[in-house]
Amino acid sequence: MYRTHTCGELRISNAGETVTLAGWVQRARKLGGMTFIDLRDRYGVTQLVVEADADPVLVETASSLGREFVLQVTGTVVERESKNAKMPTGDVEIRLEQIVVLNKSVTPPFTIEENSDGGEDIRAKYRYLDLRRPPLQRALALRHRLAQEVRTYLDSQGFMEIETPYLIKSTPEGARDFVVPSRMNPGQFYALPQSPQTFKQLLMVAGYDRYFQIVRCFRDEDLRADRQPEFTQIDCEMSFVEQEDVLNMFEGMMRQMFKNAVGVDIPNPLPRMSWYDAMDYYGSDKPDIRFGMKIHEITSLAQGHGFGVFDSVPYVGAICADGLGSYTRKQVDELTEWVKRPQVGAKGLVYIRVNEDGSLKSSVDKFFSPEDLAAIAGALEAKKGDLILVLCGEKRKTQTQLGVLRIELGNRLGYRDPKVFAPLWIVDFPLLEWSEEDGRFYAMHHPFTAPKPEHEAWFYSDKKEDLERVCANAYDFVLNGTELGGGSIRIHNADMQARMFEVLGIGKEEAEYKFGFIINAFKFGAPPHGGLAFGFDRVCALFGGQETIRDYIAFPKNNQGRDVMIDSPSLIDEAQMQELCIVSTVPAET
């Protein structure tokens, strides 16, 4: 071992000890005749000092050090004259007797500190240097801690981690697969899994009862911001359970993760909200409940006053932003432009301001009497100084627009503190979605999701309105406006599965072609089962109080799916392609 202690370990109680440390030179500076060196490793930073009257060779070596040199140093722990309360090691420094330069470093292309001066591109190229920075070290340490907590909890609950294959089969459904040509089976391809869904259901058929895996998944999608072609899931499945069992089990897991990894107590039990309520009151199936500002339907109050815009639509909804009554006309106009952008898609915005004197001012004063406006303000429980914002149109679409506006205002009002955690379950999703365009139902989750037992009569009904109100035994775990995971109780009964295909208009042949393998496996005694999966990259980022996942992945890819550090993907040899029986259609020059 090159060291007796780490750079984060020494305290005043170690004073007088002779110690050996190893690490990187954060910085070295001369002060009078003395040299001060900050030595850094994963565990912290310790100040080293070479006295002016020290051995000349030592002084000489200390003077020659550059940033990021790797040192092994030996010296005596002494109490500092000017202590640094910000550092755990800030009470002491090491008076050096020896410096061994284990390795030199060329000058790094950016500063390796809490905040770097390097741009995103250069830091991506030298990721191994960016990874030395404390925020990234904390991010990966948190990720490790969370993975350990997941495993410890699930192990204690009788779950087995079972590895499923990465070289599997391409499926005609869903997102695009990454494929892998097989040399031993010319002309044929493996696919990389988008999720281990089929395998985990097979493990339930195989009797494994409680399965989990922290597993890489792959999707060849055009990358939106903060999507990665490879990502990690906490994938879980249980047998002989109902929805209630799954929710209890996994909120227990989350509770332990919050407690042990970030020291936060989350409510017990967690709040649950139906999908319908989430849409009606938050305009989103992943509501951020760190703040109120709920959506109110005011259709009946808004209609019948001669304002054609309200009178001609099925739905009028509003939110009340506290304190924004101070917004100027210009600011309200800016907000109106904001909701009219294609990303939101509203036609316009009506406001009602509650003045400090209690009077009301709105953009539709022409149509609404002060009493009419007061009725609306009353419905929203608006106070003096608040600003009511109204949108209208088709119900769900308008709610969604109000939901987006709500989040924007939450940001502006500072209601979205990333260190505050407000998790909840969304339950009672509709099982089916009617497509006007195609004149048929689609499965909202997937075609193996079971209807709620109490809705089975509707599920077997021929009436569209009955089928529309069937809820699924499906659930999402939502944190601070982000869906972290979700799952469902699966159909395990052949008759119910056949009915599902019938409802979805999937014929026997098509079902056989698309799902034949799993349907066949289910004939051999499939148990009732259900499960869920969490997006682990996103879990880590949110627990760390960040919105982007990139810092929580050691070696991420950019938006073009490239690893710019290793410069991948890349061309391969012609001979390699020949062995794989493939030819590239891209001319060699490109």
Next chain:
Amino acid sequence: MYRTHTCGELRISNAGETVTLAGWVQRARKLGGMTFIDLRDRYGVTQLVVEADADPVLVETASSLGREFVLQVTGTVVERESKNAKMPTGDVEIRLEQIVVLNKSVTPPFTIEENSDGGEDIRAKYRYLDLRRPPLQRALALRHRLAQEVRTYLDSQGFMEIETPYLIKSTPEGARDFVVPSRMNPGQFYALPQSPQTFKQLLMVAGYDRYFQIVRCFRDEDLRADRQPEFTQIDCEMSFVEQEDVLNMFEGMMRQMFKNAVGVDIPNPLPRMSWYDAMDYYGSDKPDIRFGMKIHEITSLAQGHGFGVFDSVPYVGAICADGLGSYTRKQVDELTEWVKRPQVGAKGLVYIRVNEDGSLKSSVDKFFSPEDLAAIAGALEAKKGDLILVLCGEKRKTQTQLGVLRIELGNRLGYRDPKVFAPLWIVDFPLLEWSEEDGRFYAMHHPFTAPKPEHEAWFYSDKKEDLERVCANAYDFVLNGTELGGGSIRIHNADMQARMFEVLGIGKEEAEYKFGFIINAFKFGAPPHGGLAFGFDRVCALFGGQETIRDYIAFPKNNQGRDVMIDSPSLIDEAQMQELCIVSTVPAET
């Protein structure tokens, strides 16, 4: 929850309780008017009984059950009249009050019991049914336990599990890569990692200090028996360590795994053997030390007696098989044929039998006096009733042949009990191997492995014989004749790396082309570091007392790299290939 207890849980102390179980029908049989049902889940088997005078509907349902039906049953725990001491639940049975058939099963194609009547192919096709069998359930449970032990131990030692990417870059060196065409970067390919070697060394450069990962690796090799195209490694790396630190850390890990997963205490410290001793005494760099029967060099005793075969070779070696003096002439002839097979490659076999009366009989009596033979027998410490077997030729080749013969005799003599565990470290590997054919040195491990510090002078010498005796800071973990893992201390110093390339005859340009990326990263302050990797599939199999890894992988591939259960690899759509800018050169018919 569909159950109050598992099928492995109930004991005599539960007698009188009303319980609900869920599981699969192992078998159902009528005895008099009663029906006995064995209900199975992952946790065990419980006997259910339906009395002749029970509710007729219940009796009727009990009569209709087939193998592998999925049941939920409720009843009272009663003490059995005839107890079954072989089952943990064998003292009780459940007198049923209700049976709910959760799912039926078609008749499975083989019996789902400790030993199945199904052949390998049919069991592979219905892997999800084979996985219901207790030996496979035990295998995967052991695998889970071992993975947990690895993680708990390494976490307690300050290691961080850090996930490295699966979509990386194809490298011109080493085994064949699996490649993945990139749609977003037409004409370019990712490769699947053969190991995370580069990334773990970068993590050391990045200051992560103690890294591990249980990670899938991929090699597109022609599959020998018991090789899989995807396999799992326990991959580890540490900074600021010497070889001694690595060995201590990971034998600690193995000690905890043995103790906690299989209840075995292994020696502390573990034996260590130099590569030279392993070759000289066991004819193998992965010696099975569960038994002796060491190889003895008897060149000086064997030569000079006029036996040309011995006199014309550089090396004569022998092993002494205790008790095999009773082998008949025919048996010895058979052994001679066995060593002459191409898999062993010996030219012939000389024997010396120590008769029960102490006299000696050999196949070379013509050349050797009784005193000559007695000298050899004495050197081997042969006892009455032993059989000495002698091979000769080039030294290492002959030792290897003796090593193979030793293992065969160990098997015949029952010395290789899979429940006995004899782990050890092999150390002091030669750094370099001279190729007569190419007239140059090759790295025995890989070109980043460091020479032992005490051999550095030889490493910088120009003499071939100096270079040949340089030992590496490399080590293998060997268990019962199988290498379970290995690694090395890496070169972190640019000058030493340059010298290594010089010794290997790799020019600057070639080094830059092949290893440029990692060499460049090392310029920014690489710490001294080293690590190792264990083959996790093999670890699981050996801990489980098996030689083959297939039962320790949930969904393995066959020797053609196929998953016969999901029928993969398979053809993919033309449109999919077009998107990926590749064309298959295999005609569509095949």
